Amino acid sequence: MIESARPPSKFLAAIAQIQEMIKTDRFQSGDKIPSERELSDRLSIGRSSVREALRALELLGLIETRRGEGTFLRDFKDHQLVPLIGTFIFDGDQNKEDVRDVKAILELGCLAILSRKSGFDFNEAGDSFQQQIEAADNRLLKNIWMIISDYAGSDTGNERLEELLAAAKQINYSERQ
Amino acid sequence: MIESARPPSKFLAAIAQIQEMIKTDRFQSGDKIPSERELSDRLSIGRSSVREALRALELLGLIETRRGEGTFLRDFKDHQLVPLIGTFIFDGDQNKEDVRDVKAILELGCLAILSRKSGFDFNEAGDSFQQQIEAADNRLLKNIWMIISDYAGSDTGNERLEELLAAAKQINYSERQ
DNA sequence: TGAATTGTGTGGTCTGACCACTCGGGTGAC
């Protein structure tokens, strides 16, 4: 018997199953999810592995644990991943540039979407990008932007956006086809 | 005694101390770091807490664990954070329109970056976006784009990009400031 | 009625025990 393909680690299995559970049981943001012990029972996975999975989810800001109370589903917003990863990732400048660029790209795209909507008036829009992202009404875009923004920190960095915008205006895309 | 300020969780303490240890001992990328049991001893923290800390670091792509061998420091560059987040960013019934839009936004941004680079010739670029993303030389952008592309499927969808591009050209961003 | 107490359930942590795996050193046959 060759029989390769070692089963995936319990840890990963737990993440997947918890994710699945959240989806099928239609948990909403703020809802309490089953306790560690119950998850351990229901998934037939040791509590320590369940805990490791929950830690991962917490790190990603998807859940919040409160001692004595329980574990709760959370909105994407404030994940504390950033300060942690920041100390490692952001000592190289290259990555910081990357993050800022991607952030600017998303904002450029957001503006483009807003501009596409007939009748949208930029002067009406708030001055914080947060509001413009909301106005764009694209949840995926918003999610990604929020994550990236956290990484990028609260820099102003409008110059980068303008730079990209200027570059975009010079693209003659259809020419390439 | 008032004495508030509950001590930080062992889990976080472990992360900090491991991080510190890596720094002071000048571990290099690829080096083997002490075993879980030894860390548990040296830090006077239970192995389970040490493991949770290591999991977090692994999740961030900062270390790599190999069963039977040990735990190794890793080059932070390829952190698999993004693919992991990707599975969560999409909350299931995500509007397909949204996904396509974001994909187009990223591609628009990619073009803008390429266009910004003086001397870049679009005609030289390959016809697949894969190659253009590579040329943009922004790992974060590439990661996100690949995830999105997976979800968006292999649609053609150039019209959406052109649409956005046209919209972008009409933005007078600085006017807003 | 209102304050104090108790009970129950939760996350947080530690410990000891296995398992599965890798690697290197020894052992023996050739």
Add this chain to the structure above:
DNA sequence: GTCACCCGAGTGGTCAGACCACACAATTCA
């Protein structure tokens, strides 16, 4: 000497059980 084999030590992976600290609700009692 050389090579294949085996075995033991070390490592991460997992589990079960035991406490602790805490939050909250029910209960008790003044």
